[in-house]
Amino acid sequence: MLVYVILAILLFVFYVKWQHTYWKRHGVYQLDTEFLFGNFKNELLGKASLFQAFKNKYKQLKALNLKHGGVYVLLKPVYVPVDLDIIKRILIKDFSYFQGHANDFHPKDNLSMNLFFIHGDIWRKLRTKLTPTFTSGKMKLMFDTLVEKTKGLEELVRSHVKHSQPLDVKEVAARFTTDIIVSCGFGLESNSLGENQDIQEKLRAEIKDVLEKHEGAITYEAIMEMTYLEMVVNETLRKYPPVPFIPRYCTKDYHVPGTDVIIKEGTQVQIPAWGIQTDPEYFPNPEKFNPENFSAENKSKIPEMAFIPFGEGPRMCIGLRFGKIQSKLALVSLLKNFRFTLNEKTHTPIEFTKVSFVLSVEGDVWLNVTEI
Numbered sequence: 352m353l354v355y356v357i358l359a360i361l362l363f364v365f366y367v368k369w370q371h372t373y374w375k376r377h378g379v380y381q382l383d384t385e386f387l388f389g390n391f392k393n394e395l396l397g398k399a400s401l402f403q404a405f406k407n408k409y410k411q412l413k414a415l416n417l418k419h420g421g422v423y424v425l426l427k428p429v430y431v432p433v434d435l436d437i438i439k440r441i442l443i444k445d446f447s448y449f450q451g452h453a454n455d456f457h458p459k460d461n462l463s464m465n466l467f468f469i470h471g472d473i474w475r476k477l478r479t480k481l482t483p484t485f486t487s488g489k490m491k492l493m494f495d496t497l498v499e500k501t502k503g504l505e506e507l508v509r510s511h512v513k514h515s516q517p518l519d520v521k522e523v524a525a526r527f528t529t530d531i532i533v534s535c536g537f538g539l540e541s542n543s544l545g546e547n548q549d550i551q552e553k554l555r556a557e558i559k560d561v562l563e564k565h566e567g568a569i570t571y572e573a574i575m576e577m578t579y580l581e582m583v584v585n586e587t588l589r590k591y592p593p594v595p596f597i598p599r600y601c602t603k604d605y606h607v608p609g610t611d612v613i614i615k616e617g618t619q620v621q622i623p624a625w626g627i628q629t630d631p632e633y634f635p636n637p638e639k640f641n642p643e644n645f646s647a648e649n650k651s652k653i654p655e656m657a658f659i660p661f662g663e664g665p666r667m668c669i670g671l672r673f674g675k676i677q678s679k680l681a682l683v684s685l686l687k688n689f690r691f692t693l694n695e696k697t698h699t700p701i702e703f704t705k706v707s708f709v710l711s712v713e714g715d716v717w718l719n720v721t722e723i
């Protein structure tokens with residue numbers, strides 16, 4: 352009996368170790384693994400953020416000057432492209448090989464049967480059906496409803512001012528279902544605090560200017576005219592992308608151009624968007640919140656695929672316009688009426704939740720608020 356148990360254990364150990372040589376055997380450099388857990392032990396045990404880990408893996412591979420690398424989530428091999436040309440191929444040119452996000456969905460499971468989790472023909476049909484819902488024409492129609500919603504937001508903030516209480520931006524974001532304003536609130540406050548007051552003042556001045564031209568009315572056209580607002584929102588999405596890595600599931604064997612590597616059908620790919628967006632090669636001084644990264648002059652210098660907060664190609668975020676408009680409206684209605692500073696209750700430097708579906712800040716982000 353004991354012999355069998357020992358044999359079974361040995362076989363298991365051998366299998367795990369062999370599985371962790373998958374990338375080596377397929378000609379892809381792999382980062383050091385830990386038994387069973389692969390490359391994400393602390394993350395799988397809930398002790399560290401998986402998003403942050405992927406960002407670090409990108410940096411490790413990039414430091415080694417590699418075009419791509421392999422990692423393991425438990426025993427599952429995951430392909431991590433680093434080179435922007437390979438990424439462009441996967442997302443756009445050779446999309447027909449990478450049509451899925453992930454393979455773990457079940458046709459009868461409603462939760463995973465939303466657009467994000469399906470692929471193949473069912474995905475294409477549903478995507479085609481939903482696309483007209485998100486055109487700029489439709490956004491204009493929805494716009495007034497969104498503006499109405501900002502009134503509730505203003506009241507909420509005003510009640511905090513009245514009681515001289517700091518404001519938890521997460522509460523605001525939950526009310527307005529727009530998470531990125533938490534990061535934006537933080538971004539606007541988190542450098543060397545004077546410098547960021549300048550960004551806030553500059554944005555407020557633009558909002559006032561443009562609204563004056565539009566006789567005080569928050570219209571779709573007015574929002575679109577706010578170029579600095581666009582820069583601030585982009586910078587927020589660069590530094591704190593809500594979806595820090597973009598999944599692709601290989602749906603057909605793929606030969607990676609310029610290499611001898613074949614990515615096998617069924618392989619999970621993760622595009623390390625957060626790592627790329629904080630790479631000093633593409634963004635100087637990347638840890639600084641600097642909307643100037645997206646000035647007309649600098650924006651044109653950003654290489655293709657180096658800024659992909661909404662993904663790219665046929666599976667790009669369908670709600671891009673909606674998400675952006677909603678966040679911009681929230682910012683406009685807040686900054687036009689109130690001035691914000693970071694409350695000492697907020698933990699700095701910022702940390703991210705260890706287990707979450709989208710990137711989010713650990714703990715609450717408290718801001719002091721005064722009415723203008």
Ligand code: HEM
Pocket residue numbers: 452466467468478531588592593594597598659660661662663664665666667668669670671673674675678
């Ligand atoms: C700032 C806000 C948002 C960000 C940063 C964001 C980001 C993303 C990203 C990175 C993807 C994956 C894209 C890819 O695979 O190439 C995605 C997909 C998706 N997003 Fe968003 N998103 C946002 C808001 C929204 C909103 C407001 C909606 C709905 C109203 C939405 C609906 C979707 C859907 C349905 C998909 C799956 C599309 C497909 O697989 O065909 N997103 N989003």
